[in-house]
Amino acid sequence: MTKVTLYIAASLDGYIARSDGGIDWLSILDIEEEDYGYTDFYESIDAIVMGSKTYEVGLGFDKWPYPDKKSFVFTQRHLKSDREDVVFVSDTVQQALANIEAQGLENIWLVGGGALINSFLQHNLIDEYIISIIPTILGGGIQLFPPPTPEEKLELIHSKQYPSGLLQAHYKPIRLG
Template structure:
């Protein structure tokens, strides 16, 4: 059974990026020797799903940010890549996720962006949420959970506070009983 985990950072007021997609505000958290659990999480996943705008942000980094992992980029645009580890997906999330699962991927990282997160949320396809709340108020931008979002009951697995003020919470979706 495939497990989808949303692992993402958000401002205190619930934004994952500036209106222009900028994530420069995350850089003030760069601390020597601290990765906020990222390495362990990254080693636990098999594949990545992300939207096309998030993919394009990743292309702007010095190196591809998701090495040695298969990346499935959801898009309706005719994008191309020379990377063998990148596949473009135009299906809706349910059949696409079924196809990813059929390929043997079990632990999926839902990277973002906002529209893709909302699509997964609308279909109750997010099993776990690891949200790093950044101590900054952006006042606007791309919302983590844009309305209309369905009600989703969660149970806390754990939380951790870091010296930078970042608070990371890990939730699991409660099954309806």
């Protein structure tokens, strides 16, 4: 059974990027010898799912940010990559997740963006939320949970505060039945 974890940073006012997709505001977290649990989390996952805009942000880094992990990029556009570890997906999130599971990939990192997160939410496909709240108010941009967002009750599993002011909260959905 696959487990999908939304592991993401958001501004205090709920944005994951600027309107133009920029994430430069995350640089306030660049503190030597602090990775906010990222390395342990990254080692625990088998594959990554992301939207095409998030994929394009990743292409803008000096090197591909998700080495040694298969990345499934949801898009309706005809994108191409020379990387063997990048797969473009146009299926529904349910069908794509079934195909990912059929490949034996169990621990899935839902990177973003907002529209893809919403699709997973609409179908109750997020098993854990690890949200890092950045002590910044952006005032606008790409929302973490763009409307319409279904209601979902969550249980806090763990939280941790870092000297940078980042607050990381780990939740599980409360699902009845």
